[in-house]
Amino acid sequence: MSAGIDVPELRVHDVTVRFAGLTALDGVSFTVAPGSIHALVGPNGAGKSTTFNVLSGVYRVASGSVRFGDAELTALAPHRIAALGIARTFQNIVLTRGTVADNLMLGRHTLTRAGFLTSALRLPHVRGEQRAHRERVREIADFTGLGARFDTPVSLLSYGERKRVELARALCMEPKLLLLDEPVAGLNTAERAAMARTVASVRDALGLSVLIVEHDMGLVMRMSDEVTVLDFGRRISGGTPQQVQRDPAVIAAYLGGATDAPVGEETR
Amino acid sequence: MSEPPARRRLGPALLAVGWLVLLLPPFYLSAFWLQTGLFAMAAVIAAIGLNLLVGTAGQLSLGHAFFLAVGAYGYTWLAGSPAADEGLSGLRLPPAVAFVAAVLLTGVAGALFSPVSGRLRAMYLGVATLALVFVGQHILLNATSVTGGFNGRSVPPLTVFGFVFGDTDDGLTVFDVPFGGLERLWYLGLLLVAVASLLARNLLRGRPGRALGALRDSETAAAVMGVHPARYRAAAFTVSSMYAGAAGALLALVFQRIVPDYFSLGLSMSFLAMVVIGGLGSVGGAAAGAVFVTVLPQLLGHFADRIPLVVAPGSTGTGLDASDAADFLYGAALVLTLVFAPDGLAGLLRRLRLPRPRLRAATPQTSAVGEPAVGDTLKEQTL
Numbered sequence: 001m002s003a004g005i006d007v008p009e010l011r012v013h014d015v016t017v018r019f020a021g022l023t024a025l026d027g028v029s030f031t032v033a034p035g036s037i038h039a040l041v042g043p044n045g046a047g048k049s050t051t052f053n054v055l056s057g058v059y060r061v062a063s064g065s066v067r068f069g070d071a072e073l074t075a076l077a078p079h080r081i082a083a084l085g086i087a088r089t090f091q092n093i094v095l096t097r098g099t100v101a102d103n104l105m106l107g108r109h110t111l112t113r114a115g116f117l118t119s120a121l122r123l124p125h126v127r128g129e130q131r132a133h134r135e136r137v138r139e140i141a142d143f144t145g146l147g148a149r150f151d152t153p154v155s156l157l158s159y160g161e162r163k164r165v166e167l168a169r170a171l172c173m174e175p176k177l178l179l180l181d182e183p184v185a186g187l188n189t190a191e192r193a194a195m196a197r198t199v200a201s202v203r204d205a206l207g208l209s210v211l212i213v214e215h216d217m218g219l220v221m222r223m224s225d226e227v228t229v230l231d232f233g234r235r236i237s238g239g240t241p242q243q244v245q246r247d248p249a250v251i252a253a254y255l256g257g258a259t260d261a262p263v264g265e266e267t268r
Numbered sequence: 269m270s271e272p273p274a275r276r277r278l279g280p281a282l283l284a285v286g287w288l289v290l291l292l293p294p295f296y297l298s299a300f301w302l303q304t305g306l307f308a309m310a311a312v313i314a315a316i317g318l319n320l321l322v323g324t325a326g327q328l329s330l331g332h333a334f335f336l337a338v339g340a341y342g343y344t345w346l347a348g349s350p351a352a353d354e355g356l357s358g359l360r361l362p363p364a365v366a367f368v369a370a371v372l373l374t375g376v377a378g379a380l381f382s383p384v385s386g387r388l389r390a391m392y393l394g395v396a397t398l399a400l401v402f403v404g405q406h407i408l409l410n411a412t413s414v415t416g417g418f419n420g421r422s423v424p425p426l427t428v429f430g431f432v433f434g435d436t437d438d439g440l441t442v443f444d445v446p447f448g449g450l451e452r453l454w455y456l457g458l459l460l461v462a463v464a465s466l467l468a469r470n471l472l473r474g475r476p477g478r479a480l481g482a483l484r485d486s487e488t489a490a491a492v493m494g495v496h497p498a499r500y501r502a503a504a505f506t507v508s509s510m511y512a513g514a515a516g517a518l519l520a521l522v523f524q525r526i527v528p529d530y531f532s533l534g535l536s537m538s539f540l541a542m543v544v545i546g547g548l549g550s551v552g553g554a555a556a557g558a559v560f561v562t563v564l565p566q567l568l569g570h571f572a573d574r575i576p577l578v579v580a581p582g583s584t585g586t587g588l589d590a591s592d593a594a595d596f597l598y599g600a601a602l603v604l605t606l607v608f609a610p611d612g613l614a615g616l617l618r619r620l621r622l623p624r625p626r627l628r629a630a631t632p633q634t635s636a637v638g639e640p641a642v643g644d645t646l647k648e649q650t651l
Contacts, residue, residue, distance in 0.1 A: 056492050082494035094489040096482045097549075106478045110494035116503055119474030120467040126474065173493070 007034040007176045007209055008069030010055075015064035015074075017050055017233075024050040027064070028235050030228040032177070037203055037210045039220045039241075042230035043253060048213040049091065051230070052181050055211070056088050057081040068177065083110045087175035089166040091182045091213075095154045100146055103154055103165055104137045107172025137172055144168040144198055160191045167195070171202060178202070180212045184219060192216065196223050221245065229253065290458055294451035295443060302450040303522060304566040309457035310519040311558035313464045315542040316551055317511020320468060322540070323548035324477060325504040326484030328390050330536045331381075331397030334404035335509040337531035338377050339516025340423075342370035344526060345414045347424045356421060357413045363426045367517050374513025378506040385505035386498035389487075393505075401533050408528035420527035423520045425449065426456070433521065453521055460518060461555075464511060468551050471507070480504055481549075541598060545605050547612025556613045560601070565594030 010032040017025040025047045032038040040048050053059040055066060057078035066073040071084055087107070095103050112133055114126045141147050144164050149157060154165060163183065170178055183199065184192040196219055203210055214220050220227065221241040229237040229244055231253040237244050244250055293305060314336060321327050347366035348358030361369065378385075384396050408415045415421060425434025432438070433456050435449040445451070471477050479500050482490035487497050520526050538561050546557020569590035572578045579587040588596070609616045 058488055058492070077496075078488070078491035079494045079496045082492055088492055090489060094486045096478070096485045096489075098478075098481065102478060102481075105475075106482050106490075106493050109475065109479055112475055114475040116471065116476050116507055119476050120471045122470045122474070130474070169493070 005174075005176060005207060007207060009034055009067075010177055010209065010211070011065075011067045012051070012055075013065045013067070015051075015054060015066060016062045017047075017054060017059055018062045024233050025054070025061075026233040028230065028233070029064075030235060030238060032209050032211050033226070034209055035203070035207050036225040037199070037212065037223055039224035039227045040211060040213045040230065041215075041217070041220055041227060042236075045232070046230040047233040048230060049181060050233075052088060052179055052211075052213060055081075055179060056086065079110075082173065085174065085176035086179065087170035087173040087177070088179035089170050089181055089183060091185065093159075093162045093166055095162060095165055095169075097153075097155070099151050099153050100141065100149050100157070100165055100168075101134070101137065101151055103169050104141060104172045105133065107169040108133045108137065110173060140168055140171050143202075144171065145194070160187050163187060163191075163195065164198070167198065175208055177209045177211065180210060180214075182214055183212065184214060184216055192219060199223065287458075287462070291455075294447070294454045295445050299448075299450055300566075300570065302454055304563055306450065306453055306457050306522040307519070307566070308559045308562040309461050310515045310522065311539070311542060311562045312461050312555045313518065314512045314515035314539055315546065315554040315558035316464050316468045317508040317515070318539050319543045319546070319548065319551065319554035320471065320480075320511070321504050321508035322543050323550065323554070324472060324484065325480040325501060326390060327385070327501060327504065328394030328540075329397045329505070329508065330394050330533065330540070331400035331404075332509075332512045332539050333531045333533060333535040334397075334400040335374050335378060335512035336516035336519065336535065337404050337408060337528070338374045338509075339370050339513030340520035340523075340526050340531070341408065341415050341421075341516075342373040342513065343367055343517040343520050344421055344423045346370060346373075347426075348421070349424070354416070355413055356416060363424060364428045367426060370517045371510050371513045374516070375506055375510040377513075378509025379502070381505060381509075382502035386502035389501075398533070401531075401536060404531060405528060408531065415528065418528065420525055422525045423523065425524075426453075426521055434524075449524075450522075453518075456521075457518060460514060464514065465551050465555065468511075472549075472551065476500070476503070538598075541602050543612075545598070545601055545612055547614030547616075550612070550614035553612050553614025560613075561598055564598055565591045568594045568597070 012031070013029050015025050015028045016023065028047065028051065030038075030040075040051060042048055050059060054061055055073060057073065057076055057080070061074045064074070068084060068086065073081055073084075073086075076084075096106060112129055114129055118126045138147070138150060141150050144167060146161065146164055146168055149161060154162060157165065163186070167180070167183060170180075180199065184195050187195060199210060199212070200223055202208070212220070212224065224241060227238065227241050227244045228235060229247075229250050236249045236253055237247040239247075293302060297305070314332060318329065318332055321329055343363075343366050345357070346359045346361045346369050347363040348356065349360050350356060350358045359366070381397075381400070385393060388396055409418055425432055425436075427433070431452075433449065433452045440447040440452075479490065479493075479495040482493060482495055483497055483500055490500075491497055523530075539558075542557035542561045543554050544557070545560055546555065547553030568575065568578055572590045575593075577587045578590055578593045605612055611618070
């Protein structure tokens with residue numbers, strides 16, 4: 001994998017999202033520095049998934065702006081945002097029928113050109129494109145530990161492997177910003193550690209930014225450079241893991257009152 | 269699907285033998301069977317196209333009868349000669365050009381429906397396309413200078429470089445078998461089926477096929493991967509209507525005279541039955557379903573006197589009319605398929621071929637990957 005891609009900053013500024021009277025996000029602002037792992041945490045219903053859906057263009061904002069470099073994401077449809085190099089995974093795994101390879105090749109959609117006519121005729125340049133991208137996709141499969149499963153139908157994979165297919169498919173988009181929605185939810189301890197290692201090595205190898213939503217506080221605190229805490233749609237805290245762990249507002253949000261116990265000892 | 273190498277070699281071999289066998293019927297079978305076979309071939313082409321839309325893109329169309337009509341009448345009008353006494357118009361294009369133009373014309377008709385086919389999903393598109401069938405019937409009955417109205421219009425035979433795919437008295441015989449229109453059309457039909465299935469297979473295995481499959485399984489996920497949902501839905505609909513156009517033009521050549529009555533809602537329904545019985549998402553399945561649904565009524569009609577309870581069409585005996593009996597049978601086949609083999613004939617075959625342990629895991633899942641597997645990961649992460 002080659003490093004040195006030009007990764008812009010992601011600036012979320014004063015974003016508000018309402019669903020028929022319910023304010024899901026209320027003036028949320030944070031910035032994901034280029035090449036950093038940034039965690040978005042908060043209790044259930046805090047607005048983490050809503051934030052993801054805004055960033056990937058699935059939800060529209062009532063007000064506020066999201067800038068990725070020069071692009072204003074709030075004005076773009078999901079497929080245009082994908083083309084900018086923003087990839088995401090889903091909390092509840094969403095894969096397509098077919099093999100691991102089929103799913104990963106879908107990740108190359110924005111990077112390939114073959115249309116209906118040229119694909120139907122299997123013109124030489126379509127075959128060449130397919131071959132080149134399949135090679136790269138195989139590399140990514142190996143990198144994420146799916147090499148042996150490359151031609152296996154995803155319906156035959158274990159839950160942990162499917163989670164990894166989601167990650168690999170996002171990586172196949174050669175993203176500049178990777179949005180991971182609960183990448184270790186439902187995984188056992190060994191799988192969690194492995195997934196964390198993969199994410200860290202992906203960042204190190206590719207130099208991309210990672211925005212991660214996760215409930216496993218131990219993992220979040222260990223791997224992220226910066227943490228933003230949401231509660232009831234508002235940003236209540238932010239900073240390095242150490243700063244956030246000591247913030248009384250965070251402790252109150254998680255434990256429902258003022259205590260001295262630091263956040264981060266959660267085990268699941 | 270990873271198969272043992274022996275099987276992988278067996279597949280193409282069987283396919284090749286199958287195609288070779290399909291070259292033989294004109295030498296042995298009567299006109300009745302050749303015509304039945306040609307109906308089946310036209311249905312196979314349309315079903316492959318419909319399957320792209322229904323099986324792969326997850327969209328529904330009840331309007332395919334309309335697109336078959338566009339193909340059939342398009343060819344007839346483009347190749348036909350004006351006949352002042354009957355009030356018919358025609359462009360008198362070379363028939364081979366007219367055939368291709370008819371397919372393109374159907375594509376245009378399908379593309380014009382994009383604002384609807386791009387926006388509406390599954391059932392809703394199905395209901396919207398219903399309108400096409402009724403509008404189509406109205407046009408076919410009233411645009412008499414193009415369609416000939418209620419009584420229809422005769423179809424000019426196809427000629428390619430002077431070779432006539434129709435009944436002529438040029439006395440062509442091959443191995444002592446006189447080659448009339450049906451014999452010649454048989455090979456044209458085979459060629460069209462081969463081209464249609466090859467193109468569909470390439471499409472499904474390529475970038476568009478993956479994008480459409482993703483769209484079917486989750487629109488959000490597909491869009492986030494960079495797939496433009498409306499554009500791809502509209503494109504699938506357009507391609508699918510072009511297949512219907514080719515099928516319609518072939519049908520017109522076999523019928524030699526086309527009437528509006530044939531292109532009814534019932535026809536759309538039987539195409540849907542074909543792709544469901546055959547197995548959604550599989551080219552071979554669509555073909556098998558098409559053959560089953562077209563050949564069954566013909567078979568029952570032909571052997572009516574030997575099958576209990578079934579009587580030949582128009583006969584006075586007590587019993588079921590052959591075509592009604594076929595309706596009952598394929599209705600039953602449809603229900604049985606949906607209950608016992610939701611992935612159709614293709615899925616049935618696939619399950620029979622799969623080694624035992626996979627049997628359970630390979631059962632179809634509508635939304636691809638649903639429940640988490642019970643087992644642990646097979647392999648530790650190694651990086």
